[in-house]
Amino acid sequence: MKAFRYFAPFVTLIVLCASALGQIVHTDYDKKADFSQYKTYYWHKMQTGDPMLQEHITDAVDKHLRAIGWQNVQSGGDVALTAVAATQSQEEYKTFYTELGGTGFGSSFGGSEVTSTTTAGQGFQTGTLVVDMFDVKTKRAIWRGTASDAVSKEPSKNEKNLDKAVDKMFKNFPHK
DSSP states (O other): OOOHHHHHHHHHHHHHHHHOOOOOEEEEEEOOOOOGGOOOOEEEEEEOOHHHHHHHHHHHHHHHHHHHTOOOOOOSSSSSEEEEEEOOBBBBHHHHHTOOOOOOTTTTTTBOOGGGTTTTTOOOOTTEEEEEEEEEETEEEEEEEEETTTOOOOOHHHHHHHHHHHHHHTTSSSOO
């Protein structure tokens, strides 16, 4: 029982530190992509279980892209955007990306499956938001942002968490 008395504050401290860290955001991009050439984008596909969540994601990302001068178009833009928000544990999104069809995309980008450059086989834990960008002309992935603890099963937390996560994702976007 004495050991527990000394161990409990240590465990509490670890839990508090972990929760203070909050969202973990990562971005990656194609170093060969010239982001200055992109002026328009469109939302190609989004996967969430909640239509309100889709709207929050769209609004948050659109705000940042408009701020750098990009224009949202219905289709045929320079960049195609996709987003996945996992509100439950997801094993992989291979199907999501292999179904990236539509104008000019078919089921592959330039003859190679999109999944070879995206998330096939990766798992996403509850609360993860993934935003991907694809160059429409070259059919290549040019940017990815991921954020943990960005979405929740509790809708009341989503707007604040999403805004914070997307702000972090797009802090240094576009890469020059």
